[in-house]
Structures are given as C-alpha cells and as structure tokens.
Amino acid sequence: MPKAQVPREPDGNRVLADIKSLAEDIGPRPAAGPAEKRAAEYIADRLRGLGYDVSFQEFAASSEASRTSTLATQGRVIASAPFEGSAAAPTFTGTLVAAGLGKPEQFPGNTNGAIVLLERGELLFDQKVKNAQAAGAKGVIIYNNETGLYSGSLSSTASIPAVAISRAEGMKLSADLDRGKVDIEMTVSDIGKGMSRNVIAKPPGKDCTTVSGGHYDSVQVSPGANDNGSGTATVMEIAAVLASKDEMGSNCFVLFGAEEPGLIGSRAYVAALDNAARQKIKAMLNFDMTGFGDSGWILIGTADLQRRALDQAQALGLPQVRSGGLPRNSSSDHASFISAGIPALFYYHSEDGLLHTPQDKADRLSPKYLEEAARMGVAMLESFNGS
DSSP states (O other), X not given: OOOOOOOSSOOHHXXXXXXXXXXXXXXXXXXXXXXXXXXXXXXXXXXXXXXXXXXXXXXXXXXXXXXXXEEEETTEEOOXXXXXXXXOEEEEEEEEEEOTTOOGGGSOTTOTTSEEEEEOBSBOHXXXXXXXXXXXXXXXXXXXXXXXXXXXXXXXXXXXXXXXXXXXXXXXXXXXXXXXXXXXXXEEOOOBXXXXXXXXXXXXXXXXXXXXXXXXXXXXXXXXXXXXXXXXXXXXXXXXXXXXXXXXXXXXXXXXXXXXXXXXXXXXXXHHOOHHHHHHOOEEEEEOSOSOOSSOEEEEEOHHHHHHHHHHHHHTTOOSEEEXXXXXXXXXXXXXXXXXXXXXXXEEEOOOTTTTSTTOOGGGOOHHHHHHHHHHHHHHHHHHHTO
C-alpha cells in the first residue's frame, strides 16, 4: 500500500476529522463489542496507509462496558444504561412505584415485588439500590437530576437489576404514575464476554524505543469524542507527521482497547513485553481527553519526562502547561507502563463534565487544543530521535 501523503506539521482540523469518523460514523465503542472492532480496523487502515507495520494484539475482555439494558412501558422504549455492578436479569415485568431519592422512609408499602423509580442525588447510587433491595424491590430505575442520560457504577454488586435513565424520561414516568398504574418491562444483560484488541503500529524493521498511545474504546452510552476519540486521533496525527517527515525512527504507536473497564488493553500490552523489550522503551506517551476545556495542559507521570515536556512546551510557545496529577479514583493507560517500571507521561487537557455521557460529541472539541497536543507529542518524539 503506498504511503499516504500528509502535511509535515500537525493540523487540528485533520485530527477533528478522525474524531468525527470514530464518534459519529462508528459511534459508541464499548469494550469487546462490534463497534470497538470496527474502530480498531479503521485505526489500523489509517496507520498502515502511513507506511507502518500494523498488527492486532487480541485479549479477553469480559467487561461491564459491553452490557446492555432494555426498558419499555406501554409500547414506549426508554433509553437506559445498566449500572456497573447491576445484577443481570432476563426480561421481566413489574409494577412501577416511586420512592423519591431512595431514603428508607420514602419507599411506599407496595414496594415489595415492584420496580422502583428513584431520582439521582444526595445518596450514593449503591445506597439507593441497597435501600431498594431492603424494601423488597425487584428492580431499580434512577433518573438523572441533570439533562441527559448518564452511566453510573455501584461500589458493590447488587442482587437486583439497576439502570440509569435521563431526567426527561424520569419525568415522563412520574407523570404516568400520577395518572395510574404503570407496568415496566426490564432487561439487563450479563457481563459481556468477548475479545478486544490493541492496534500496534511499528516502523518497518524496528523495535520500539518509545510507545505513544491512547485508548479508543468508550462507555456504552457515549460516542466518546473527547474520551477518547481525541487522544486516539491525536496519536494518529503524530504518527502521520513523523512518517511524512521521514522521522519514524523507532517510535511505535499503540491504540488500546478496553481501557474503560480497567486499563485491560494497556496491561495486556505491557504483560506481553519480554524484559529486553521493556528495557528498550525510553518513554510511553499517553493521550487521553485532549480536545476540551480551557484550564490548560496537565502533564502527569514520570518527573524527568514532565520536565522535558515543560521545556518543550515553552519552546513551542504554549504557556498554559503545568505538571500535576489526576483527580482521585481515576487513571489512564500510562499507569500500566509506570507500574512495570517504564517511564511514562500523560498529556491531559482539563476535566470534562460530559465524559461518559451521550453529550460527549465532536462538535464540542477545539482544533486548537488537538493541534497543541499533536505538536507536543511530535516535539517529544523528535527529541528522542535526536532531531
């Protein structure tokens, strides 16, 4: 296949076009699902066209991310998302009752054997579901306290099925209850069992001295434009620029599957490296959520790489760049490399309140930030090439 011709400098609009292909043409890409596989094939074709040797690394990925749920009443299908930790349940029907925020005293006397409608807020999801179980409910529906559908997780495994719905759908169900009895048909699938894959691109005939990557899967309810179509497309742009400048060097590019259920893809990649291969890797660069927010760049990871990247950002004229850390209880694929003793750096641009929601769409993202991410990545890899 002839090498694709691209401009020799990063282009944020070109990055955004790749994000649209992932988030709009393919859509949500839950781990081990068919859409994740289509995304892997798209990425592989793009990298192969740039002249890299491309392969797939497959691994088992039984995950919550590929679960599905169905909800319907009186012929109306209601968009829903199963909670991580929900019990699985084949299709069943139950009478709906409302119990406010899910406090113990709010459950009505006819809760036993019913499906309970709760509003998000005040109590943790896990506590709401435990209270519903204690009241004898056989299913839980929690509607959002903000606009849109959302996804959530329980801190312990539930014995009854639990799903999330949008606020608008919750209001409709509340109105239906005001008019009389409401029966709900509900299903939650079992934890998905399937195969995911990493897409590995190497310069022909070379071993990896750097690995640049990001995850391309998303949660079930989200098109995953920022999380993480943005990082995936940034990595492809960096690979394209180096190829067009004949600066592939020994820089490899790996797009990871199944990050959302627990960094499964990057852990599988690192576990497959023998000791010699690990020793050769000087740096892993991770790009995750690079297209949104106005609070600047945060560089997370190995101190030496942080200092190096800060100097490069200054030379590139990017003032809003600082070292930092991730919010509590969050992680990304660089952590798999650091745990294995491989230096790693995570390029991250601001928190995003719409990650893991249906509103994580490409039209929210900034070509300027996407281009900045690619410029920083190119500069780092060129520094390892001696450029």
